[in-house]
Amino acid sequence: MNKELEHSFVEQLQKHQNIVHKVCRLYTNNADAHNDLFQEITIQLWRAFPKFRGDAKFSTWMYRVGLNTAITLYRKSKRSINTQEFDSVEFKIKAEEYDDTEEQQLKLLYQAVHQLNDIEKALVFLYLEDKDYREISATLGISEVNARVKMNRVKKKLKTILNP
Structure with a gap:
């Protein structure tokens, strides 16, 4: 090179x-x-x-x-x-x-995110990076509608994990 x-x-x-x-x-x-x-x-x-x-x-x-x-x-x-x-x-x-001395809330969020599957982790990561659904869909190779639907499901899943 x-x-x-x-x-x-x-x-x-x-x-x-x-x-x-x-x-x-x-x-x-x-x-x-x-x-x-x-x-x-x-x-x-x-x-x-x-x-x-x-x-x-x-x-x-x-x-x-x-x-x-x-x-x-x-x-x-x-x-x-x-x-x-x-x-x-x-x-x-x-x-x-x-x-690694992040606030306790962030640590709890990461613990919850570790319980997600690979694609769900990637969605959360990109969402937390303030990426719009167009960019999320381009990065993950899925449709924009699919990214929105998956993200809504992940949000519900995280709420369940964080607030049992």
Whole structure:
């Protein structure tokens, strides 16, 4: 890969790395698994970056790759995530620490979200990121109507989990 492409990728990843951290937070339960998933998503983003055409915003594309990677790995392992070695490119990105001292309400919400299935988690994540249903449907590859219906069902499910 050429240096210009590498520079562009690193710049975009640094700018939007919180997206990856949030995906990792949804699909992992500890710091090691979080770091492993962050690395795997970064690898998948790098591999797919030359094919990124710019039809969608970079952040939307990043959500899609990140969520697909997390869901695929989660389904394969269910408990631990195996990472791949990636020695050919060295990324000099300082990983921002994700603040685990969040408010109690947020912790309860994450506990409830962990009880959802993979697609429901992705819906909640994108909804909490203030994505509109058009962007949610584009990211998840479902219709806008389907995204709305699923989101309403997920909201009811979360209310039941949080207020038994």
